[in-house]
Amino acid sequence: MSDAKVLLPLVAVVGPTASGKSALGVWLAERLGGEVVACDSTQLYRGFDIGTGKPSTSDRRGIPHHLIDVLGPKDEATAGGYRQLALSLLEDFRQRKRLPIFTVGTGLYLRALVEGLAEVPQRSEELRARLRAAAEEHSPGYLHCLLKRLDPEAAQKIAPADEQKLLRAIEVCVLARKPISEVHRAGRVPLEGWRVLKIGLIPPREKLNERIHARTDAMLERGWLQEVQSLLASGLSEEAKPFDFIGYRELRAVLQEKISLAAAREAIQQATRRYAKRQITWFRKESGMRWFPGFGDDPGVQAGAIEWLQAEGLG
């Protein structure tokens, strides 16, 4: 019966940008008969290749990679959407008896997949537009007050200035016709049938920053600016979601002659450093993580990782 699924192993290589997740993922896949599944909100987008750090053909070494290039520039990536894609992909892995190796940079997406999401309504752009318009007309604390009336408990947890989270909370309350806190309390449906083995990569911050800087330069040398240029030339709106990603927004500004390339380079490096910091903050809280204090391409880390996985019954 399909509802009595055998527990299969699922590997998740978790780490901040430039920590070598992809390298470790491929390395493990080669040795364990696995395939790589990206868990990254930006690699989902077709056409945005260099700056999102998609592994090149040679980096992939013949190992199949999934959940890369599955969205067009006008699509909206969401945690729930990712979960759907990943769930059906996992069914496929189950049938083919292959080991899924997730390389995760977007912690929220992994959590959405593994722990599930509450039964909440999807985004509604119309409702959001209305709320934003209303917020414009009223005083600054309007949205927070509104949420306070709908769900005092949720309002307490969200900062009055955090428009993004306030909008979502109000949206859920309105669409679900009940407080978001209540919806959340109703629980979520976690991933079933898979045993998740999490490998966490945390290189020393100084070293990580060095890699981030070097990688930014390498990406620029590989023609990142030209990539952005041809994306824009292809008729894509400058407002398309992927142009908000680190680097793409800076390079777009260069092409619009708002900043110099040198300034963009520094801004990209800095934004990436901060991004890595936020990722690390998120990952630190992740439960059941097996930590390795180095890079994924480090032989010592690789040996340690496979050793651990084998001890867990893999291979």
Place this chain on the structure above:
RNA sequence: GGCGCGGUCGCCAAGUGGUAAGGCAAAGGUCUGCAAAACCUUUAUCGGCGGUUCGAUUCCGCCUCGCGCCU
């Protein structure tokens, strides 16, 4: 050697005789469908010494460093 200006957190920078705005960076953190996002918190005793004063970062003197000008 003389004259002038200036030395306030890693950087930029306001300011006052009663114990020092802000911005950026940094660090820490939050997070259930925009997450490469959004948001929150934290961070100086004002170049050194002495004087005036109830009290000086703010006034005075000396020293020191930087910048500019002059001989």
